[in-house]
Amino acid sequence: MSYEVPVAPGDKPHEIQFGGGGEHGFPLWEVFVRAKRGLNHTHVGSLHAPDAETAIQNARDGYTRRAEGVSVWVVPSIEIVASDDAESMFEPFEHKPYRHPTFYEIPEEVGQL
């Protein structure tokens, strides 16, 4: 398959070091782009840069080469606080169908409601 390199017979796959440090260690930034006025900034990916100013510049070059955005945010990745995505976190809502409009049966004669 293109851009995928098969393991040649006799080739040993290398070991990967997880969390290995880097030579330059530029911090990682998450990039958010507002596609046009009236829309939220949306996460598009990440990049490495030594500081915020360079991160913004690189985000412009890396993620908006075709007018994909009118505004860019960069956030240091380590500053992101993530939820525990376990089911227990979101499960209770499944038992509360009355929070949705479709739960209520309203006669047609009532009209738009």
Place this chain on the structure above:
Amino acid sequence: MDASTEFENGQAKFDAIIAADEKIEPRDWMPDGYRKTVIRQMAQHAHSEVIGMQPEANWILRAPTLLRKAILIAKVQDEAGHGLYLYSATETLGVSRDELVGLLHEGKQKYSSIFNYPALSWADMGAIGWLVDGAAIVNQIVLQGTSYGPYSRAMVKICKEESFHARQGYSIMMALAEGSDEQKAMCQDALNRWWWPALMMFGPHDSESAHTAESMAWKIKRKTNDELRQMFIDQTVPQAHYLGMTIPDPDLVFDEETGHWTIGEIDWDEFWATIKGDGRLNRERITHKVKAWDEGRWVRDAATAYAAKQKMKPDKSA
């Protein structure tokens, strides 16, 4: 929860997500083999985008018109962007950018062997865009459905940019095909040299491909090498005929029954030799990459020093 229950729960949830055709996200539990396979495939994809800039960058200064030059620059810049999206997706699995770059430089991780063929004439810029990017597109469109979320999202973004690459390539071929006898010959010559390597981009036959079954089960791959190759052949043969060019394969026939084009045998010895590093340009490509990295060191050092200095300054907004 003890370790074995955690493993069982994780495996069960993972299997359910794959079965439901949903995406695996970075913080999900996943089998070790899945993690390693996705890292390997994304990293090699990223390396290919980056090394893939070399044959084309080499022709920027020799582009025949200012417009073709601007187009080529834009395309090469896109490929750098594709490398970025893919490295960024790979890093979500806990491997650092520097390590990935190091593995490429040390020859421990490979890039697509298509970039070990030389670009000899301007017509090669046409053939590369049309055939090499064309083959990559067939693969990447299907990969939008891959099961690893960040990989899938990177593919969606890349696919939006790729069709420009294939079209500008075909447009170069069209200009040559309508030109002088010499230009037509250039066009045919480039097709002759790039046709077979482009078909090899899809990898060995399914029967020879050790990891296909596992990757298909995990939905990392959604179609097999042979299926993808056939899709590419069927779309590309008529395009060559439209140019008035001949596909360099005497055994090529259209099978009325299946509605597919059938090709002759691919030279697999050449394929494996190129992958193992015997390709003409393997050494040159990596040497050039390492040189660019080393020569850029002072820029990275300066940027780091500047950032540190800025941090030490009192906050202006305070």
